[in-house]
Amino acid sequence: MVLVKDGSRGGLYHDWVYGHTGFLYRHGGYRWDGTAWHRPGVVFDSAYERYDARPVQDALTVTAADLLVHPADPGKASIATIAGFTAPTTVLPNWRDHLALWAEHRRRVPDARPLHVCVVDLNAPELEPGRLVDRAGLAKIASVAEDDLPDPRFEDHKMPEPQAHGAGGPRWS
Template sequence: MKIADFTALKEPLPHWRDHLALWAASRQPGSLPLDRCVIDLRAPELEPARLVDRTGLAQIAGLAPDDLPHPRYGRRSLPVPQTETAEGPRWSRPVARDWAEEGSQADWQEVRRAVSTVAEIEYAWLVAGSADMVVLMRLRDTRHLRDVILSRIQSLPGVARTETLLVIDEVAHRPAVLPPPGR
């Protein structure tokens, strides 16, 4: 079941009993009997004790809490929280699961297209292993590196986390050697 966003009215709908009576009067033949058409406005998943914080959201998504998007760094891809507390946002478990599922099924072609738009990326490879993609960038300095990673790379759709490795010394540089023809 997917959870949709909606904005509830601040006050009860005026004349709600009239709306209910109109609904009951316009029922089609073969509809369930009225005593089986109960509207339950209880939402146990929204009880405060059942909501999850950032740590719970990360756990449901299979991420480390530090790998969650963070609004302070331009990462605004967290789901809309069900409530805000003094300790931070809280989400229902169904919303957290939907968000995690959506994030885990990122379209690799969409990620590929998005990465190709970052001018600072010299090479990008889709890889097998602990990462999905490796990119090579040659940047002016660490400030430029910080800006590209935090403002551009981490905000791309489908990017859940990044790991930065700096080259400190080139050990070998060989041109690609192709096998002789016919082998």
């Protein structure tokens, strides 16, 4: 849970919705708009001066209720104070325990949204590891030589955000 003062909301909202590191993004830029998942913004619509919102085919939304079907122990999680909070640099190994603690606290809130509508992640066929492509596959899709792609050492920012990272480097849907 993140608590934000109203006065600070504007800038944070922009980062959360449009910044590809925000929590409304998953898998390298996939975006939840409240009703559907959309692919990362890589197709620019010049007429409207925005990226084309392309819905994800056969996307399954994963909710808090879905994840809490599996055993979790809220006693292994903790609540941090603002003064003592430090953002983790890696994924918490007991993330489900923290989710269970969050869900336990929500039960005391009379108007809290039900867990089955609290969106956490997505699953989609195009995100299956066997369907992701490496740089060579991306070049083939774009009909260019792999050497014509931006150099990953110096021009990585010119590439779409990858959906996964593996031993062979970044991979895209």
